[in-house]
Amino acid sequence: xxxxxxxxxxxxxxxxxxxxxxxxxxxxxxxxxxxxxxxxxxxxxxxxxxxxxxxxxxxxxxxxxxxxxxxxxxxxxxxxxxxxxxxxxxxxxxxxxxxxxxxxxxxxxxxxxxxxxxxxxxxxxxxxxxxxxxxxxxxxxxxxxxxxxxxxxxxxxxxxxxxxxxxxxxxxxxxxxxxxxxxxxxxxxxxxxxxxxxxxxxxxxxxxxxxxxxxxxxxxxxxxxxxxxxxxxxxxxxxxxxxxxxxxxxxxxxxxxxxxxxxxxxxxxxxxxxxxxxxxxxxxxxxxxxxxxxxxxxxxxxxxxxxxxxxxxxxxxxxxxxxxxxxxxxxxxxxxxxxxxxxxxxxxxxxxxxxxxxxxxxxxxxxxxxxxxxxxxxxxxxxxxxxxxxxxxxxxxxxxxxxxxxxxxxxxxxxxxxxxxxxxxxxxxxxxxxxxxxxxxxxxxx
Amino acid sequence: xxxxxxxxxxxxxxxxxxxxxxxxxxxxxxxxxxxxxxxxxxxxxxxxxxxxxxxxxxxxxxxxxxxxxxxxxxxxxxxxxxxxxxxxxxxxxxxxxxxxxxxxxxxxxxxxxxxxxxxxxxxxxxxxxxxxxxxxxxxxxxxxxxxxxxxxxxxxxxxxxxxxxxxxxxxxxxxxxxxxxxxxxxxxxxxxxxxxxxxxxxxxxxxx
Numbered sequence: 112x113x114x115x116x117x118x119x120x121x122x123x124x125x126x127x128x129x130x131x132x133x134x135x136x137x138x139x140x141x142x143x144x145x146x147x148x149x150x151x152x153x154x155x156x157x158x159x160x161x162x163x164x165x166x167x168x169x170x171x172x173x174x175x176x177x178x179x180x181x182x183x184x185x186x187x188x189x190x191x192x193x194x195x196x197x198x199x200x201x202x203x204x205x206x207x208x209x210x211x212x213x214x215x216x217x218x219x220x221x222x223x224x225x226x227x228x229x230x231x232x233x234x235x236x237x238x239x240x241x242x243x244x245x246x247x248x249x250x251x252x253x254x255x256x257x258x259x260x261x262x263x264x265x266x267x268x269x270x271x272x273x274x275x276x277x278x279x280x281x282x283x284x285x286x287x288x289x290x291x292x293x294x295x296x297x298x299x300x301x302x303x304x305x306x307x308x309x310x311x312x313x314x315x316x317x318x319x320x321x322x323x324x325x326x327x328x329x330x331x332x333x334x335x336x337x338x339x340x341x342x343x344x345x346x347x348x349x350x351x352x353x354x355x356x357x358x359x360x361x362x363x364x365x366x367x368x369x370x371x372x373x374x375x376x377x378x379x380x381x382x383x384x385x386x387x388x389x390x391x392x393x394x395x396x397x398x399x400x401x402x403x404x405x406x407x408x409x410x411x412x413x414x415x416x417x418x419x420x421x422x423x424x425x426x427x428x429x430x431x432x433x434x435x436x437x438x439x440x441x442x443x444x445x446x447x448x449x450x451x452x453x454x455x456x457x458x459x460x461x462x463x464x465x466x467x468x469x470x471x472x473x474x475x476x477x478x479x480x481x482x483x484x485x486x487x488x489x490x491x492x493x494x495x496x497x498x499x500x501x502x503x504x505x506x507x508x509x510x511x512x513x514x515x516x517x518x519x520x521x522x523x524x525x526x527x528x529x530x531x532x533x534x535x536x537x538x539x540x541x542x543x544x545x546x547x548x549x550x551x552x553x554x555x556x557x
Numbered sequence: 558x559x560x561x562x563x564x565x566x567x568x569x570x571x572x573x574x575x576x577x578x579x580x581x582x583x584x585x586x587x588x589x590x591x592x593x594x595x596x597x598x599x600x601x602x603x604x605x606x607x608x609x610x611x612x613x614x615x616x617x618x619x620x621x622x623x624x625x626x627x628x629x630x631x632x633x634x635x636x637x638x639x640x641x642x643x644x645x646x647x648x649x650x651x652x653x654x655x656x657x658x659x660x661x662x663x664x665x666x667x668x669x670x671x672x673x674x675x676x677x678x679x680x681x682x683x684x685x686x687x688x689x690x691x692x693x694x695x696x697x698x699x700x701x702x703x704x705x706x707x708x709x710x711x712x713x714x715x716x717x718x719x720x721x722x723x724x725x726x727x728x729x730x731x732x733x734x735x736x737x738x739x740x741x742x743x744x745x746x747x748x749x750x751x752x753x754x755x756x757x758x759x760x761x762x763x764x765x
Contacts, residue, residue: 112651112655112658112659112661112662112668113662117648117650117651117659120648120650120651120655121648121650123650124649124650125650456649458646459646459647459648459649462646462647462648463648463663464607464631465605465607465634465635465640466635466659466660466663466664466705467631467632467634467635467636467663467664467665468631468635468663469627469628469631469632470627470628470631471628472663551607552602552607552608555598555602555607555642556598556602
């Protein structure tokens with residue numbers, strides 16, 4: 112029976128007040144840790160997703176909204192731009208890489224993005240199984256889409272128009288899963304990727320109906336139409352070529368081809384163009400070019416992200432303040448709990464001294480009680496915060512198209528163990544001092 | 558082995574207590590008699606080093622404990638003096654066994670469960686080994702407190718009114734147990750009491 116064990120027995124013999132102190136401490140620290148976990152994952156997502164996009168071109172509107180929608184897949188698109196503008200820029204030799212993205216459709220709340228394979232490379236996406244999408248209606252899906260919706264290579268599904276709620280099912284055509292991507296910690300995890308042509312095919316025939324245009328579409332921006340014609344014929348050639356190698360797909364291919372060929376150039380739209388790895392001169396050129404178009408704008412994501420982070424700072428500060436508030440209440444709870452428990456144990460303290468315990472030993476035994484409570488509180492806090500993060504993560508996933516998880520552990524969580532121990536020690540200090548000062552003779556005489 | 562000399566203790570400038578000199582040899586059993594308020598408990602606290610005398614000295618096992626202080630004194634007390642109080646108090650969070658092992662370790666001795674079992678058996682409470690203290694009767698608690706005073710085989714056992722709360726039958730039984738056990742462990746026994754029932758049973762008596 113050593114001092115540590117004695118402290119433990121003193122705590123467990125009166126479990127209710129101990130549990131209250133522990134819970135308060137755990138809730139206070141959990142709030143702080145959940146905040147840390149969220150911040151860590153958000154930053155990771157922002158970095159993994161945003162760092163390689165140097166410029167975005169999209170329809171005029173809120174600059175932040177354009178970045179959020181086309182880079183982070185969070186907000187609704189600002190509108191559409193013509194595919195023609197994309198092909199026009201393609202002729203510019205200074206631009207090494209550009210990626211079209213076309214949004215507006217979804218399958219079971221997972222966004223479908225029409226793009227090209229460079230999009231996968233942009234986020235360092237690696238295939239887990241299958242291949243990357245190549246032809247219209249082929250889809251390569253993120254790992255979260257695969258696991259949550261139970262989709263695998265070879266499966267087919269029907270997409271719908273709308274990103275939150277499906278307003279209209281595109282049941283004429285089915286998507287076919289050709290590949291699943293590995294977890295990348297970026298926006299890829301939650302997306303269904305397909306060629307931009309798929310989006311056009313899905314929307315063919317609805318082009319004139321405003322209900323079915325993508326996003327908040329501005330329909331009056333189809334300027335460089337001659338370029339569109341070029342790209343159209345080029346695409347048709349490509350598909351004729353492929354046709355010979357895929358005999359068993361004849362029926363669908365012919366069908367798609369004719370559908371594709373019949374799509375009016377002005378209905379060939381995309382939501383935005385992403386530019387990775389820009390050389391400085393090219394950037395200025397593209398910026399000017401885009402900003403001179405009546406319905407387009409070019410936005411550098413970095414300052415917008417910074418702006419967003421700054422907007423979030425007050426909220427983060429409030430949560431931090433709340434977590435400290437709860438933690439300080441927890442400290443008082445440990446303090447009052449120990450003081451209360453010691454009041455009833457004054458005679459026991461005197462008894463320990465009679466039995467040979469020094470003042471220091473008594474002091475240490477009370478400090479131990481504070482520390483044991485706080486370490487237990489910390490352990491409870493780890494359980495609460497990670498389970499809580501997992502729960503909140505499930506909810507946030509739908510809001511932010513990013514998979515938050517409670518099952519990651521940060522090194523900074525260990526710092527909170529030190530914080531917890533410090534809280535235990537500080538709140539036990541005065542009760543321990545009182546025990547240290549106990550007048551044994553007087554106590555025993557009563 | 559116990560010797561007090563010129564011992565005084567001042568509660569305040571008005572209340573000053575002066576104690577008669579006396580000495581006890583090893584294994585001797587003696588009674589300190591006195592009415593309430595004459596300083597019996599004070600003497601017991603002086604003898605166990607819980608209080609410091611204003612003058613005089615307290616020799617136990619040839620050590621003057623009035624000169625000791627701090628952890629040295631606490632350690633000496635734990636290892637050499639066992640005390641039985643009028644009302645038995647324990648660490649309530651612990652079982653009988655744990656209270657007794659704590660007594661061993663606080664005195665700097667190693668845990669000895671066999672000795673504890675044997676003591677409890679001698680005192681007729683061996684079945685209470687793993688019981689919580691609040692499950693014990695007053696008489697059982699007093700027996701366990703005797704076991705606690707004896708568990709380190711101290712040189713000196715001090716008993717503060719061990720029988721005054723007990724009826725005649727229990728008084729005899731407890732007294733018999735304390736005296737037997739003190740003899741068995743070769744401990745000097747000093748009982749402080751105002752209980753006249755004990756008076757005739759001791760040859761050596763100090764009246765305050």
